[in-house]
Amino acid sequence: EEERLIQSDKLSMAGQLAAGIAHEIRNPMTSIKGFVQLIRSGAGRKDQYFDIISSEIERIELIVSELLFLAKPQSVKFERTDIRQLLEQVITLLNTQAIIHNVEIITDFGAHEASVDCDVNHLKQVFINFIKNAVESMPDGGELTIRLGRGEGHTIAIHFIDNGYGIPESILSRLGEPFFTTKEKGNGLGFMISKKMIEDHKGEVHVSSKLQVGTTISVILPMA
Numbered sequence: 397e398e399e400r401l402i403q404s405d406k407l408s409m410a411g412q413l414a415a416g417i418a419h420e421i422r423n424p425m426t427s428i429k430g431f432v433q434l435i436r437s438g439a440g441r442k443d444q445y446f447d448i449i450s451s452e453i454e455r456i457e458l459i460v461s462e463l464l465f466l467a468k469p470q471s472v473k474f475e476r477t478d479i480r481q482l483l484e485q486v487i488t489l490l491n492t493q494a495i496i497h498n499v500e501i502i503t504d505f506g507a508h509e510a511s512v513d514c515d516v517n518h519l520k521q522v523f524i525n526f527i528k529n530a531v532e533s534m535p536d537g538g539e540l541t542i543r544l545g546r547g548e549g550h551t552i553a554i555h556f557i558d559n560g561y562g563i564p565e566s567i568l569s570r571l572g573e574p575f576f577t578t579k580e581k582g583n584g585l586g587f588m589i590s591k592k593m594i595e596d597h598k599g600e601v602h603v604s605s606k607l608q609v610g611t612t613i614s615v616i617l618p619m620a
């Protein structure tokens with residue numbers, strides 16, 4: 397009975413994925429088709445149309461590459477890494493974007509030992525996803541605090557604390573569902589992929605949120 401339950405869970409997951417992929421890829425496809433027709437008819441500004449076509453292709457590419465991450469067993473390359481340095485790198489990468497959106501990134505790293513055996517590229521991707529989500533949750537600007545601390549046992553905790561619009565209860569339970577997004581330009585893959593990557597590191601992700609107050613995403617990782 398339990399086996400069957402697990403099986404049907406898998407099917408619905410596959411069904412969800414298939415529906416999501418079809419939907420996410422059909423939209424840019426439709427737009428590409430339309431612009432190709434426009435170019436063929438000789439109307440309007442070709443270079444502008446080519447730009448749109450390129451960005452639609454990029455959208456498809458991003459979805460495909462994120463899905464491939466789930467499809468094939470990843471060769472995770474673990475190296476001993478200072479999480480502090482990794483966070484600094486990612487913040488440098490995203491700071492301009494944050495400033496454009498009126499978001500101040502505040503770091504509170506303390507003096508904690510933060511050495512972790514991890515796949516640097518995967519964890520970077522996780523941090524990028526959570527920082528982007530935080531910035532996107534503050535359309536009128538705000539603060540994102542990134543705090544490093546100790547978790548329970550031999551773990552470290554990285555908290556991403558925003559004062560954005562928060563996550564309603566009904567959405568909280570759907571976080572991590574493939575293609576679940578509340579954003580016009582979102583693809584709803586970031587959280588799911590991040591959770592998978594963290595679990596590959598034997599870590600955990602916790603979410604706590606209050607509407608109109610903000611959201612805290614906590615990443616717990618085993619210490620090296």
Ligand code: ADP
Pocket residue numbers: 525529530533558560561562563567571572576577578579581582583584585586587588611
């Ligand atoms: P996307 O960002 O493309 O929508 P994600 O998987 O990254 O996809 O996030 C899924 C959804 O979770 C978002 O659309 C949003 O509704 C919600 N969410 C995630 N992080 C936050 C956050 N920090 N504040 C508010 N909502 C969030």
Ligand code: MG
Pocket residue numbers: 525528529582586587
């Ligand atoms: Mg996102």
